[in-house]
Amino acid sequence: GAGVSQSPRYKVAKRGQDVALRCDPISGHVSLFWYQQALGQGPEFLTYFQNEAQLDKSGLPSDRFFAERPEGSVSTLKIQRTQQEDSAVYLCASSLVADPSSYEQYFGPGTRLTVT
């Protein structure tokens, strides 16, 4: 009965480096979400998958951000050429059902990214 797991928990990157953040959702969960949480702020939506299909990527802040979920399970959020403003906690959440609006999302512990 594992929950949502994320790795690494902490990542320090030099400005300009590429990073990849991994999310393992709860087994069988259809929907997967990525959020960005800046210091002192609430989480902000980045992107949403239903199985392997990326249905909404309206929250991705730039084309340096890319997410995938090729087999409808594990997801990776990739940030290219990291900038200092990318420093934040990246949260992954999964949900059992396909409707992104009405059902409970289960959150992972997050990956804290620090860009120096």
Added chain:
Amino acid sequence: AQSVTQLDSQVPVFEEAPVELRCNYSSSVSVYLFWYVQYPNQGLQLLLKYLSGSTLVKGINGFEAEFNKSQTSFHLRKPSVHISDTAEYFCAFSGNTPLVFGKGTRLSVIA
């Protein structure tokens, strides 16, 4: 624009005292409402949710919230807090979009 406003960024309260954390939302469509709690270095955990039906919703750890459509509010309450309730609390809603979160309220329970 759809948004959530948590009016208090920090709320200090003495142990065993009651607490209310305020939340107002703005949306042009019907919404579902949620309260999440975040303990240090942990992910968000759902406290309670309002989808439909009774406007008074009871959640885990003795928390409850009341949906008030006319005031577009969803305030969180607990009649007697414990030290272990010290955490960050986030109000959120979803309408025709994924979750929109407020900026959070830090509840500090003082012994």
